[in-house]
Amino acid sequence: MESNKPLPIKIEKKLEDRIEAAKTLIVQPLSHYEFYVMDGDRDGQFNLQTKTCSYRSLIW
Numbered sequence: 483m484e485s486n487k488p489l490p491i492k493i494e495k496k497l498e499d500r501i502e503a504a505k506t507l508i509v510q511p512l513s514h515y516e517f518y519v520m521d522g523d524r525d526g527q528f529n530l531q532t533k534t535c536s537y538r539s540l541i542w
């Protein structure tokens with residue numbers, strides 16, 4: 483899906499906030515597809531091949 487329309491300000495701000503928060507995450511690779519992400523009390527494992535995580539809900 484492609485669009486030339488700009489993002490609404492509310493969505494753009496939310497993305498900016500998430501990008502800033504992601505800069506503080508510590509990521510340890512477990513394999514080519516699996517990663518362990520540490521963020522204080524919300525640590526979790528991500529698998530990019532199966533698109534699963536134990537961290538929190540993701541929208542793929």
